[in-house]
Every structure is written in structure tokens, then in C-alpha cells.
Amino acid sequence: MAFEGLADRLQSTVKKMTGKGKVSEQDVKEMTREVRLALLEADVNFKVVKDFVKRIKERAVGAEVMDSLTPGQQVIKIVKEELTDLMGGEQSKIAVSERPPTVIMMVGLQGAGKTTTSGKLANHLRKKHNRKPLLVAADVYRPAAIDQLQTVGKQLDIPVFSKGTEANPVDIANEAILHAKEEHLDYVIIDTAGRLHVDEHLMDELGQIKNNLTPDEIFLVVDAMTGQDAVNVAESFDDQLDLSGVVLTKLDGDTRGGAALSIKAVTQKPIKFAGMGEKLDELEAFHPERMASRILGMGDVLSLIEKAQDNVDETKAKELEQKMRSATFTFDDFLEQMEQVKSMGPMEDLLGMIPGANKMKGLKNVQFDDKQIVHVEAIVKSMTKAERQDPSLMNASRKKRIAKGSGRPVSEVNRLLKQFEEMKKMMKQMSGTQGGKKGKRKKGMNLPFM
Structure with a gap:
């Protein structure tokens, strides 16, 4: 489960504050020390941790806590608000072009899950927003990428535009947009080439596609399990392409959460979506407040x-x-x-x-x-x-x-x-059929599938 280690540490730390009738500066000092250690262990960027803890400390020893009737609860509220802000504050919604189709350029390194995520995003737009997407195979250097995208498109029954491995990626993308207009499709999702590392040739090609198409969105797909490396990759791509957002994959895996908690603060680019599993319907819009609630054990009823x-x-x-x-x-x-x-x-x-x-x-x-x-x-x-x-x-x-x-x-x-x-x-x-009283669960009783 995502953030498991971080969640356990933060929950046990803030739990000590719950119900406190009075909160001293020493209480706050001890709590922020534990929060700092928990975040550093989760591979959150050091500068991000420093600023985050400083803000909590300043607010927690301020009047809003000291003058409160429930100071312990106020401190927890502050931690949740700051955690939400750290991840972007509010949900960043996907762009919609005034003149369809909306063009989304998917970029990232090989192995981050870019091709599969392109399919997941197309599926999400169709299911959640009732839109008609087109997938575009613009990675001409890796034949397997074209085959993979076509397989994904077939599984989802979503059209895939491809010109094979001999065509120029810029020409492929331009022709795909014309095709989408003719077919009255709403979104064009371009799966671009990746590399094992950031290099000049890759960035030049992506820059050409961007300058020719002027996409409405440029999404960087990064593997959440790579921790701070994901943040470094995001900075490199953002410097070259001016990203509009980030999609985190494998957030359901054994990830410490450092990428999700650092990427917005370091790049100032919002996390738009998160991959929560391998299935093609397991892509979720990223809601910072809901994620903060999950991390702090407060649940996520809306999701x-x-x-x-x-x-x-x-x-x-x-x-x-x-x-x-x-x-x-x-x-x-x-x-x-x-x-x-x-x-x-x-x-x-x-x-x-x-x-x-x-x-x-x-x-x-x-x-x-x-x-x-x-x-x-x-x-x-x-x-x-x-x-x-x-x-x-x-x-x-x-x-x-x-x-x-x-x-x-x-x-x-x-x-x-x-x-x-x-x-x-x-x-x-x-259900209240026995005298209108709520029944109590028997000690040690489990549901059959537990």
C-alpha cells in the first residue's frame, strides 16, 4: 500500500497530540522532530522537509493552537493542511481545448510505464468524462512500444494511430491530429519516445514535437518507486519542456512516498494522476487533500x-x-x-x-x-x-x-x-429487526473472506 511506512510513523506521531488539553512548545518540538524523521525516511527532499517542518512549528505554537479549546486536534489539522499544500493543495484538473481535439503529450524515461499510462489515461477520459480519445504511437525507435500501445488500444477498444517505425514523430503527431478532427475525437494522447536516461537527442525531438503541435498538456510519467530520482528527472524534463503536470505510476507499490511529497514543491508542477495498480482502469485523478487524509489515517470516504x-x-x-x-x-x-x-x-x-x-x-x-x-x-x-x-x-x-x-x-x-x-x-x-437495537459484533468473529 502506498505510503505505508510514512503513514504508520506520522499516525503514531500525531496520535500523541490527540486529546491533549494543553500543548506546550516542547510537545510541538518533539512532534516536529518525529515528523522530520518520518519524512526523511520516506525519501522526501531535504529542503522540502525543512520548510514543511518550519511551517508546522510556526503555526503549532501560534494563537490558533494555544487559544484553542482542543489544541491537540488543532495541531493535527495543521499537519493535514500543510501536507495537503505540500502535494498541491487542490486537485489540478485536465485541460480542455476550446477547439477539439485537446492534445496531450506523454513524456518520460523508458520503464516508467508511459505507454500503459497513455492507455489508462485514455480509458479514464472515456469512462469518467465521456470523451472520445485517440492514442498515438509516436515512439518510432522501439517497435515494441508501438505493438504495446496497439495491444492496449485493442483491450480498451480505443483507436490507435500509427505510421510504423519509418515515419517522423512530428509528422505522425500532426497527421494524428488531422485524423482526430475528421473523426470528431475529443482527445489526442501522444505516446512519445523515452530513453534510459535524459539525453540531448531525446529532448531535441520532444522539443520539436512540442513546438510543432503546441499541446494543451505535457505530462511527465514517473515511477513513484524511484524516490528522489523521480524528482530529479522531473526537474530535467521541466527545464526543457515546461511541463504542465506529472503522472505518478506504481503509487500502490512498496513506495516510501518521497516522490509524491517532493515533486510539486521542487518543480511547482501539479501531480495530475496516480497509477494505483497494473490494471487499465487503475488510474486515479490525484486529490492532495484525500491523499493527506489517507496518510494520516483519516480515511478517504469520497474516493x-x-x-x-x-x-x-x-x-x-x-x-x-x-x-x-x-x-x-x-x-x-x-x-x-x-x-x-x-x-x-x-x-x-x-x-x-x-x-x-x-x-x-x-x-x-x-x-x-x-x-x-x-x-x-x-x-x-x-x-x-x-x-x-x-x-x-x-x-x-x-x-x-x-x-x-x-x-x-x-x-x-x-x-x-x-x-x-x-x-x-x-x-x-x-438492520434493527431485533427490537430496533443495533447488534454488537461478536468477539473474534470474522467475515468469511477475512
Whole structure:
């Protein structure tokens, strides 16, 4: 999960301030020392850390904290606001040309994920903004890049414009724009050549494309896992091309977060999008405030709602709610629910968006194993339709058959059946069908896929 180490350190640091009736200068000094260490460990630029800590210190010992009735909460609020500002303050939206198509130039080094990100961006514009994009294969030096972009375009059913490896990249881009106008397409996304390092020839070619096309956006694609190197690359590209924004890839990986927290402060260019996974729909608009909330363990309810709206069928959700209320929830419903939850992304990431989930007893330190979910699905799919509708039919021979069919031990089948019944009882209690009282979760009880 992105920022995991940094998030743990910052959360434990600011937690000490929570509920403090009085905050002394010594408290602030100790907190800012811990914040500084956490950020440096996360590979955040040293100058950025210095300025960030200085601002927090100045505000935390000021009147807004000292005169507050809840000084501890005020300090946490300050840390969140400064963290948000560090990453850009507000979401930086994508440009829209007054005269379509809007031209976006994708630049970056080889290996950063530029070609795949071009496809992800096209998919995002189509799904989220109802736009018609065109992908352009302008990397003529690496035949695999053209093939890769065409494969991505085919998977997404998005057109790809290509003239092969012999054409000039500037000519390819110009012809692509004419083609987009003829076809009434909204966006032209140009996948340009990359190198293993910044060099003069690369920058000259990119400069020619920029001067000929005057693109509406120039996005630098950088790998978040490269830390400060990503910031150095961003500075080099910005000096030559005057970037309009940055797209961070692999932000879901084992990244310390240094690039995301440094890039805006060093280059003054906003982070526009973040790649949150390998799938072609896992590109998110970057919201600094939401990311700051996630880092500080305050959740990200808005992103969670957006994911649910994108992936959950509203009609089915209402039917499911009714079944939960009337305790007629079956294993078939459970399978359907699992499929919808899985489509929203990894369970750990979803929990990270729920405020306070990381502090919930029973959820803290829980490891969510994708294999476990597969095992549960195998058990349920090995049941007959009658057994899924009415688990009370289960006897020893049926359980043995299900275990054999799913390749899981009988003990696992028994555990799933028990947990499923407990879950139904909990749902019934929470829906208020038992005397209108909210049911309490039984100690040690887990949902079947946890």
C-alpha cells in the first residue's frame, strides 16, 4: 500500500497530540522532530522537509493552537493542511481545448510505464468524462512500444494511430491530429519516445514535437518507486519542456512516498494522476487533500464512494440491502457481493479509505490474502443451488463432497458455514429487526473472506 511506512510513523506521531488539553512548545518540538524523521525516511527532499517542518512549528505554537479549546486536534489539522499544500493543495484538473481535439503529450524515461499510462489515461477520459480519445504511437525507435500501445488500444477498444517505425514523430503527431478532427475525437494522447536516461537527442525531438503541435498538456510519467530520482528527472524534463503536470505510476507499490511529497514543491508542477495498480482502469485523478487524509489515517470516504459508484450496481445493492434486512441473504448473494467488492480493488486499500478502520479492534494487523478469497469462492461454487439457498441442508456427506470439489479441507467448509450464519445474524441485528437495537459484533468473529 502506498505510503505505508510514512503513514504508520506520522499516525503514531500525531496520535500523541490527540486529546491533549494543553500543548506546550516542547510537545510541538518533539512532534516536529518525529515528523522530520518520518519524512526523511520516506525519501522526501531535504529542503522540502525543512520548510514543511518550519511551517508546522510556526503555526503549532501560534494563537490558533494555544487559544484553542482542543489544541491537540488543532495541531493535527495543521499537519493535514500543510501536507495537503505540500502535494498541491487542490486537485489540478485536465485541460480542455476550446477547439477539439485537446492534445496531450506523454513524456518520460523508458520503464516508467508511459505507454500503459497513455492507455489508462485514455480509458479514464472515456469512462469518467465521456470523451472520445485517440492514442498515438509516436515512439518510432522501439517497435515494441508501438505493438504495446496497439495491444492496449485493442483491450480498451480505443483507436490507435500509427505510421510504423519509418515515419517522423512530428509528422505522425500532426497527421494524428488531422485524423482526430475528421473523426470528431475529443482527445489526442501522444505516446512519445523515452530513453534510459535524459539525453540531448531525446529532448531535441520532444522539443520539436512540442513546438510543432503546441499541446494543451505535457505530462511527465514517473515511477513513484524511484524516490528522489523521480524528482530529479522531473526537474530535467521541466527545464526543457515546461511541463504542465506529472503522472505518478506504481503509487500502490512498496513506495516510501518521497516522490509524491517532493515533486510539486521542487518543480511547482501539479501531480495530475496516480497509477494505483497494473490494471487499465487503475488510474486515479490525484486529490492532495484525500491523499493527506489517507496518510494520516483519516480515511478517504469520497474516493470510496466514487469506487462504489463505478463498480457497484445500484439496483442489485438495494435488493441486497432488502435481503439483509429480512435475513434472506444466501450464498448466491454472498458470491455476487464478493465479485462487486473485488472489482473495487484490494481489500486493504478499501479499508484504508474508511476513517479509523486502521484503529478498529480486530481489523488492525489483519492480513487480507487474495488466495483466501479464491478458496472461499471455490467452496461456495462447489455447493449445489439448493445448498447455497439453504445451508441448513448441510450434513457430513454433503460437506465432504464440497470439500473434495473445492480442494479444501472439511474444517474450512465448516468454518465458512459457521461464519456465514454469524454474519447473517449480525446483519439482522444491525438492520434493527431485533427490537430496533443495533447488534454488537461478536468477539473474534470474522467475515468469511477475512
